[in-house]
Amino acid sequence: MTQQQDSRRVGIVLVSHSRQVADGVAAMAAGLAGVADAPVAGAGGLPDGSLGTSEERITEAARRVDSGAGVALLADLGSAVLTVKTLLAEGDVLPEPTRLVDAPLVEGAVAAVVTSVGGGDLDAVAAAAEEAYTYRKV
């Protein structure tokens, strides 16, 4: 069973070193999903707008998109991935359940948001995002 039983949708947080990348990919994924209020948020850069990874911005975004159906986190590389893993290891910082999804950021975000908006649960959202790695371009 992969459909949510109610109106709760899986939240998706996009963690990037760059605020513009995170917010841009979030807008693109919501646009391609065709839903104005898609449960996706960017968590990019440091609070002052410079490049980096902010624990505060990640946790804030996760709480914002969480509606009780779980949260999928997609990250770009390096400190973004390490910070998410560290927060998950803390156990009490992020909404429950929250999962780091092993997926390419842009393609995975589109697959995740479309699946979430379509009513998929956290397993389905994660599987769709991870499957994006199999999309070959040549």
Place this chain on the structure above:
Amino acid sequence: MSGKVTNDSGAGAGGEGDGGRELDAAFFARWMTEAADAIGREADRLTKLDSAIGDADHGGNMRRGFDAVRQELAEDVPATPGAVLMSSGRKLVSTVGGASGPLYGTLLRRTGKALGDAERVSGAELASALRTGIEAVAQLSGAAAGDKTMLDALLPAVDALEDSGGTNFAKARAAAERGAEETTPLQARKGRASYLGERSVGHQDPGATSAALLVAALAAAHGDSAGEDAGFGADEGE
């Protein structure tokens, strides 16, 4: 030379009575403050090393993180060694902004957690807890010895501390400094520097360098000045 730790077995954990448990929360706060001082002094050097093979933010990131740790400890020192390290690690995760935040944050938090809620711990117990923290860093990063990372300073340091039964902090410091220097001929296999491939060879790793500063701060907090009974390497400075 410290010589203050009296556990004859050197094993520490579960030792008799309070024997050798000389390290209290104030000692760990002093370690963190010494580290903040050292990072502040060396921030420009760390950034210079990072500009050779990284993105030139290591000094600034580390200074921001340890300044925040120092400020927090100035307001309130938690009651136990474990709590000092756990809150300091948490602070680093939330303030550093680069990969060193989760890496050093994990190091301190896991070390602190391994120390439990004892009010005082022995040097041997600290060595054992550090080993746990370093293993957590290795697991988080997927890095191993020789990958040109902070582990190349931390692993020899904890080896030296354990070998001395948790008594010889100066030897740990010398081992960390030598480990950091020995990253120069290595090729990076983790992090941004790994994209450089062979061009990462010939530069000392900034993460190993800051890790050596952290170990040096530990020795300083313990009252062991540079070169004192280091066993080796104390005169091998750059």
